[in-house]
Amino acid sequence: TSSDCNRTGQGWNGRFILSSVHPTDWFSEKDDTLWQGVNGKNNPCPSGWRIPTQSEWQAELDSWPADQKNYNGAFASPLKLTAAGGRYASNGLVGNVSTFGYYWASSVDGTYAVDISFSSSSANMGVSSRADGESVRCIKD
Numbered sequence: 001t002s003s004d005c006n007r008t009g010q011g012w013n014g015r016f017i018l019s020s021v022h023p024t025d026w027f028s029e030k031d032d033t034l035w036q037g038v039n040g041k042n043n044p045c046p047s048g049w050r051i052p053t054q055s056e057w058q059a060e061l062d063s064w065p066a067d068q069k070n071y072n073g074a075f076a077s078p079l080k081l082t083a084a085g086g087r088y089a090s091n092g093l094v095g096n097v098s099t100f101g102y103y104w105a106s107s108v109d110g111t112y113a114v115d116i117s118f119s120s121s122s123a124n125m126g127v128s129s130r131a132d133g134e135s136v137r138c139i140k141d
Contacts, residue, residue, distance in 0.1 A: 020090040023111035024129035035106040038141045045138035052139050054107035057116040058125055069123045074101055079137060083118070087133025094133075102134040 019025065034042040035051045043050055052060070064073035074081035085097035096102075100119045107114040112127035115134055128134065 018089060018092055019129075019131040022129075024089045024131040025111065030111065030130070032108045035104070037106070040106070044136055049138040049140050051104055051106040051136055054105045054114045054125060056139070057103070057105050057114075061116060061123055061125065064123065069118075070120055071101055071118045071123070072120075073123060074118045081118070081137070082135075084135050086128075086135075089129050089131035089133075102128065102132075104134050104136050 023030070031041070034040055035044070037043070038045075038048060038050045040050065045051060060077065060079065061069070064077060068076060071081075071083045074083070081101055081103065083096075083098050083101040085094055085100055086102045087094050100117060102115050102117045105114040105116065105125075108130075109127045111130070113130045115126055115128050117124060117126055
């Protein structure tokens with residue numbers, strides 16, 4: 001189940017949906033099509049833009065030099081990806097700022113959502129709970 005988190009006075013307007021029961025998802029009936037392409041039902045990007053797929057993020061990761069498969073490679077890429085951290089679904093708090101970067105893909109894996117993540121020592125494709133807060137990077141279709 002999920003519940004609102006009211007923390008007034010915060011830059012994110014004091015609202016965040018908390019979820020701590022697996023699978024942590026904002027919806028009681030999961031919907032795998034929310035961000036699928038430009039016409040996704042809940043595409044967070046501007047018109048004509050979309051969230052990259054898992055294979056598109058993998059291609060980006062593969063373009064980084066072997067000795068920069070980490071947050072240095074992420075920032076050195078043309079996308080200038082930063083280690084912004086993420087927001088925890090369980091309590092609404094932000095963590096790992098400047099140590100980890102997490103960016104959503106539009107792909108799903110079972111009850112999880114696919115993401116690319118990086119730190120000072122590694123970069124890889126993985127999965128996270130759908131109710132976690134991660135950065136998005138829109139690409140033009």
